[in-house]
Amino acid sequence: MSDHCTTTVGSYLASRLEEIGLQHYFAVPGDYNLVLLDKLLENKNMQMISCCNELNAGYAADGYARATGGASAVFVTYSVGGLSLLNAIAGAYAEDLPVIAVSGGPNTNSESEFEMLHHTLGTLDYDYQRDIFSKVTAEAVTIHDPREAPAQIDHAIQTALRFRKPVYIEIACNIASAVTAEPTVREFGGPTASDPLSLNAAVEHAAELLNAAVKPVMVAGVKLRSFGAEEHFHKLADASGYAIATMPNAKGFFDEQHANYIGIYWGPVGSPGCGEIVDSADLCLFAGPTFTDYTTTGHAALINPTQVIQALPNSVVFPDRTFSNVKLADFLESLSTKLKPNDASMVAYKRIQEEVTPLRPGAPETPLSTRQLFSRIQQMLGPDSAVIAETGDSWFNGIQLDLPTGSRFEVQMQYGSIGWSVGATLGYSIGAPNQRPIALIGDGSFQLTAQEVSTIIRYGLKPIIFLINNGGYTIEVEIHDGPYNTIKNWNYAELVNVFNAEDGNGWGCKAGTEGELDDAIQQAVAHDGPAFIEVLIDRDDCSKNLLVWGGHVAKNNGRPPHSA
Incomplete structure (x- = not known):
């Protein structure tokens, strides 16, 4: 933590990023963020990774968040840098990745003194970058007062971690080195807890339906990782005995060497036999799914909505009712203690399972395929x-x-x-x-x-x-x-x-x-x-x-x- 006599807005942000587990951050310099970068470099427990351009720096922050399972951070300059970063942050929003996007901003006096500035749109409105980022982030803040900086920074970081979405923090170029309060002790938790009554009711209803099903299956979805539910899904798979598939964008989120894994559920382009088992199930539990034109092959998948339970990050959707404020990990964990083992879908899969013949290499001079x-x-x-x-x-x-x-x-x-x-x-x-x-x-x-x-x-x-x-x-x-x-x-x-x-x-x-x-x-x-x-x-x-x-x-x- 920074010493209270020398804590600046920049060093405060660096301390909080270190506190939530960052060891690296990605940056492209520009005159509006240079002092901020100086303050970040004073923290020797994190390393700056200098990128070639802002878009790539944003993609790198995306990859870092995927690799660590936590947050990441990227620093750019105002307007020419921030708007170059925008596409990568939009992607992080779509993919549920808590990327903290930080931009330098104009001097706090520039707007009130009617100064026309470089790197801008040529108007006296300097809120446009924050307004644009507000469309692709869970929170977008501009820091103009060093006294307010700690609360604004903490709130943005907490929002990113809670909702698993990117946030935007803009720090005026003359504020980064301004003295502020030292970081206080606090907890930056993830998603909030489930409502106990709703959770219990959702689990009981799911267990009732699944235990009564003849040939149930489970499918892993992409939101399992972002919302910390991969291990809980594995535990539920072990307890159920069901055939387990994954959606294409969740490949790797479930152990493909597991005895009950049957492949990728992707409509007509999925793993051989997988689609037939999922589509013929009388009840299917999708955990953290996204049903888009891409993941369903142009909506060609044959799922019957009356035979699907969707466990989403914050709710469980049944064909006949929805339970809100139920967290994905909590639901899967609790359900694992309620299911009766049923291997009917695995038995069915083994009947149609195709043997995969390894491809033999050709002669060394054979053109590549x-x-x-x-x-x-x-x-x-x-x-x-x-x-x-x-x-x-x-x-x-x-x-x-x-x-x-x-x-x-x-x-x-x-x-x-x-x-x-x-x-x-x-x-x-x-x-x-x-x-x-x-x-x-x-x-x-x-x-x-x-x-x-x-x-x-x-x-x-x-x-x-x-x-x-x-x-x-x-x-x-x-x-x-x-x-x-x-x-x-x-x-x-x-x-x-x-x-x-x-x-x-x-x-x-x-x-x-x-x-x-x-x-x-x-x-x-x-x-x-x-x-x-x-x-x-x-x-x-x-x-x-x-x-x-x-x-x-x-x-x-x-x-x-x-x-x-």
Whole structure:
């Protein structure tokens, strides 16, 4: 904690970020936040990670929050920096990640003295950035009075942790070094507790329905992690004996080596046999789900809403009633003591379960295919792996990977901002130093955020990045093709030498055949630093599931307007 005689608004914020567990924060400097950054650097228990631009810094904060399961922070300058950051914070909002976005702001005297300022819209209204951020955050505050700063900072941080959403804090450039009160002892808890009466009633009703069901199943949803319920879901799965599936954006949130795991529930592009078991269940408990056009393959999933219980972050929704103020973790934990074991859905799954035949490698000179690429990636996975799959065909190939116990899988399926994975790989590498990320990035997505590879090199991180070069935006091709889906080719592997300059330890190569890929993977795994493998894939070589999924999403997008 800072000494009370020297506590400034900037050092107060730094102390609170350290207190909630941050060891790093991401930053891009600008004249409105330079003094604030000085005050942050005085705290030696946290490290500043300097990024190439604000959007990538926001993506890195996204990845850090995923890796740690807690909050993250990103610091930018006013307007030109904040509005560049905006897209990443919107993604964090969509994905339930408590990213604390902090911007420097104009001098508190500027508006009252009618000063026109640089980096602004050329008007005397300097509240616009806070107003814009208020649409994509759970709280947006501007700090102009150092006496009010402690309460404003504490409230914003508490809001981020409670609601698992980003918050925005703007600190005027002449306030960051102003003296304020020292941090007091307090608890920054997570979500509030359940209402006991509502919780008990929801659990009793769920147990009654599930225990009476003939062939119940459970499906893990993406909100399990954000709301601290992964372990509780595992406990419930062990107690129930039901067949357990996961939604695509929750892959890795349930142990895929569990005896009752049946795969990814994703409508017509899910794991073989999984959809049939879930759709035929007479009752299905979805824990923390999101039902979007992407997670349901253009709403092609066949779930009967009268046979579904939805356990949401703050409520439980039954076909006939809803219980509010029931927290997801509390509900799953309590329900695990009430269920009678029932393996009927597992018995049914085993009847139709398909044997998976491993793909045999071809001759070393065989041109690479996506199937052969991902068969090699499968062999690389261990308990310390973290697969980070960029929006695109990497979703569909990555979803089919069989994750070892302990490994993780990350996608940004709700927001789907292409280019997210480069910054997220940076943030994840820093937030989870004992896991080695394996990033799967298409060439089109990579071109949006490529420069952050230099930051990965700068801080000596060790992800393995597969750059899949197939000449365009493959996912868009399968939804709706046109000349805009073709991009300018780069010599991607050579970028590593550009980013290395005189002091980097990045390693990169290009692989166009199976033999070249095998050699590249062997060198990448052994390399003590970031490894970058550009793999050359035919433009029309994509997963079958992307073709099916793209058709359904295109059909959903293409519905004509309702007539008046």
